[in-house]
Amino acid sequence: MAIRTKTGLEEVKAVYGGPEGVLWKLIMGEQIHLGGFQSSMDLAERAGIQSGMRGIDLCCCNGAGMRFLVRFRGVSTMLGVDATPQMVELGKRLCEEEGMSEKITFHLSDCTSSGLPGQMADFIWGEDAWCYVVDKAKLISEAARMVEPGGIIAFTDWVEGKPGLTDKEAERYFAFMKFPNVESLEGYGKLLEKSGCEVVTALDTGRFAPCVDLYIQMLSRQLTYDALKIISFNKGMMEFLAGEMAFMKTLTDSGKIAQGLIVARKK
Secondary structure, three states: OEEOOOOOHHHHHHHHOOHHHHHHHHHHOOOOOOOHHHHHHHHHHHHOOOOOOEEEEEOOOOOHHHHHHHHHHOOOEEEEEEOOHHHHHHHHHHHHHOOOOOOEEEEEOOOOOOOOOOOOEEEEEEEOOHHHOOOHHHHHHHHHHHEEEEEEEEEEEEEEOOOOOOHHHHHHHHHHHOOOEEOOHHHHHHHHHHOOEEEEEEEEOOOHHHHHHHHHHHHHHOOHHHHHHHOOOOHHHHHHHHHHHHHHHHHHHOOOEEEEEEEEEEO
């Protein structure tokens, strides 16, 4: 696992509570993760998420994943944990607009120490968000604590690929994305096993590279004005973002970063 210690929870909250979060939503949609709906459905299918189940979404952002699960998988209740007040308030508003407030609730908290009761969910859910968490071991331990024995921990995340990142690549990538560190599929597997879980599925989805290509095309061919408006028409900032996206494309093309998918069962 590559580590960069300068970025923490406050920096991440600033991203998703400000213009940068709005910009990501512009190019990635309401489901701010690689692959959107298809990625969510793939994860739900592999995890066996069924009607009537109770779930917790750790780092739930605006709650799009929870609304997906209630609407398309028939999940009975979802509880979302997130540390960014703006995202929690937005999520509550969107759930109310879609008539889901009775099934979906939010808890404003650090997901590594939520203060919630243990063994209260059939499954734990996460989509491309745990890369923002500093202490991955504590996060996995908290997920395992809150799910019932026999329950599922299912998530996608931005992970380090097998070729590995150089220190210089990691520093630039983490600075752009505001990541404190990233884990690998193997690293997550070890953390899950240490927390009393058995890994059922661990794979590279292959979605990262084509999604980055799509985002670059959207920003350069269709959404340039919209993106500029979000960043107060700062052309220098736009050029910087374009350069960092191009750099990230080189990492995805070489397999140094990937979207990992993991499904584990608590023993």
